[in-house]
Amino acid sequence: MSGYDAPLLRELGENTRRLNALAGQTPAKPQSTRIFTISNQKGGVGKTTTTVNLATALAVKGLKVLVIDLDPQGNASTALGVPHQEGVKGIYEVLTEGTPLAQVIQRSTESPNLLCVPATIDLAGAEIEIVTQVDRDKWHNLLKTALDDFIAGSSMKPDYVIIDCPPSLGLLTINAFVAAREVLIPIQCEYYALEGLSQLLRNIDLIQKNLNPQLVLSTILLTMYDSRTKLASQVVADVRQHFPSQTLNAVIPRNVRVSEAPSFGRTVITHDPSSPGAISYMEAAIEIASRGAQNGR
Ligand SMILES: Nc1ncnc2c1ncn2[C@@H]1O[C@H](COP(=O)(O)OP(=O)(O)OP(=O)(O)O)[C@@H](O)[C@H]1O
Ligand SMILES: [Mg+2]
Numbered sequence: 001m002s003g004y005d006a007p008l009l010r011e012l013g014e015n016t017r018r019l020n021a022l023a024g025q026t027p028a029k030p031q032s033t034r035i036f037t038i039s040n041q042k043g044g045v046g047k048t049t050t051t052v053n054l055a056t057a058l059a060v061k062g063l064k065v066l067v068i069d070l071d072p073q074g075n076a077s078t079a080l081g082v083p084h085q086e087g088v089k090g091i092y093e094v095l096t097e098g099t100p101l102a103q104v105i106q107r108s109t110e111s112p113n114l115l116c117v118p119a120t121i122d123l124a125g126a127e128i129e130i131v132t133q134v135d136r137d138k139w140h141n142l143l144k145t146a147l148d149d150f151i152a153g154s155s156m157k158p159d160y161v162i163i164d165c166p167p168s169l170g171l172l173t174i175n176a177f178v179a180a181r182e183v184l185i186p187i188q189c190e191y192y193a194l195e196g197l198s199q200l201l202r203n204i205d206l207i208q209k210n211l212n213p214q215l216v217l218s219t220i221l222l223t224m225y226d227s228r229t230k231l232a233s234q235v236v237a238d239v240r241q242h243f244p245s246q247t248l249n250a251v252i253p254r255n256v257r258v259s260e261a262p263s264f265g266r267t268v269i270t271h272d273p274s275s276p277g278a279i280s281y282m283e284a285a286i287e288i289a290s291r292g293a294q295n296g297r
Contacts, residue, residue: 011276018279027061027289030297033151035161036219037180042196043167045188046223049258051164052079052110053278056269057285059111063159066105066150068143069119070176071166072126077118081109081265084118092122095142095175096129101150110270115156127171140211143175169203177207182218182297184288187239189225189232189251194239219291221284223252248291250284253277 038047051067059065069076069084070091077084083106084090093099094117101117108114130139143163151157163176177183183204187193201217208215220243226232240247252258255277261268268278 015274015276015279018283019274022279022282022286025061025286027058027063027286028293029063030159030289030292033158033161034182034292034297035147035163035180036182036184037163037165037173037176038184038186039165039173039176039200040185040187040196041167041169041173041200042188042192045193046186046221046252047167048073048075048079048164050184050186050221050223050252050281051076051162052262052267053258053269053281054285054288055080055114055160055162056108056110056267057282058160058289059108059114060269061282061285063113063289064156065111065114065160065162066158067108067114067116068147068161068163068176069117070123070143070163070172071119072121072124073166074119074121074123075262076164077116078265079262079267080114080116082106082116082118084120086120086122088118088120090118090120090123091143092120092126094146095123095126096133098146101146102154109265110267115158123172130171139171140174140178144179147179169200174207174211177204177215178212180212181214182216184219184221185217186221186223187235188223189235191231191235193235194242217246218295219288220247221250221252222247224254225251226254248284248287250280250287252280252284255280 038051055065055067074084089104094101105115105117108116165173165176204217222236253276257272257275258268258277261271
């Protein structure tokens with residue numbers, strides 16, 4: 001065997017072992033709906049990729065999942081194969097016109113268990129419309145009211161709701177913080193990874209104190225890990241040291257199958273289930289479910 005083949009064969013063997021381990025695992029159903037917001041005001045750190053892959057992983061394992069696309073870019077809707085061109089009703093109508101969530105929800109092509117509220121480009125103007133047209137004391141509560149109504153009245157009570165936020169700390173993100181119970185922060189294993197994190201933590205603290213006392217930073221997920229760089233392992237070590245109880249053991253590798261999946265209107269979970277990216281997202285989903293069960297969620 002040549003020296004080039006040995007590491008590749010080792011990786012293939014390792015992937016097979018992890019896939020086999022996953023095949024026997026089923027994520028526990030939470031006691032009540034777990035509502036996550038996937039937040040980081042830094043752009044391009046893997047918020048949307050994490051939203052759609054965790055959601056699909058939980059759904060293909062049998063749980064009922066609702067994704068709320070709260071980013072005018074609509075990237076989560078695209079990855080879940082959900083139409084979101086202009087004219088399609090989505091989260092914009094929910095926030096600005098009070099349309100019930102149930103009227104704008106679509107089923108994802110990724111799994112029959114996976115529903116999605118799409119975002120259209122109209123959402124880009126929603127913050128200004130809300131600020132100018134809605135009473136000030138209701139600005140932050142619009143998504144929570146809509147989601148609570150849906151969960152209370154729906155026959156399809158979701159096990160998980162996952163909200164994909166835009167890369168900013170504006171009114172849309174605040175609505176997600178108020179509607180959610182748990183924050184998941186994806187952190188990219190890059191040099192500037194921790195920059196801006198203290199601002200995000202301060203904002204979460206402000207929301208807890210003033211708008212949503214139930215909110216907890218429950219989960220941190222390291223993304224786009226490149227095992228060839230020393231820097232990436234340094235970021236992993238730093239994050240684990242600062243957030244020992246929140247950081248998942250699962251780390252998402254940089255993997256081209258992950259980044260190409262949205263161009264097929266899919267997630268890597270269905271696009272290439274045996275790729276390292278899909279395996280790692282599946283492991284992260286199982287870990288989130290088992291940590292939730294351990295913490296009585
Ligand atoms: N594990 C990965 N391997 C390879 N590419 C990845 C991985 N995770 C994310 N990417 C790619 O990195 C880019 C940014 O990811 P993503 O869109 O999920 O970030 P984001 O935080 O949602 O960005 P934004 O702040 O613009 O909403 C995308 O092109 C995505 O396909
Ligand atoms: Mg995004």
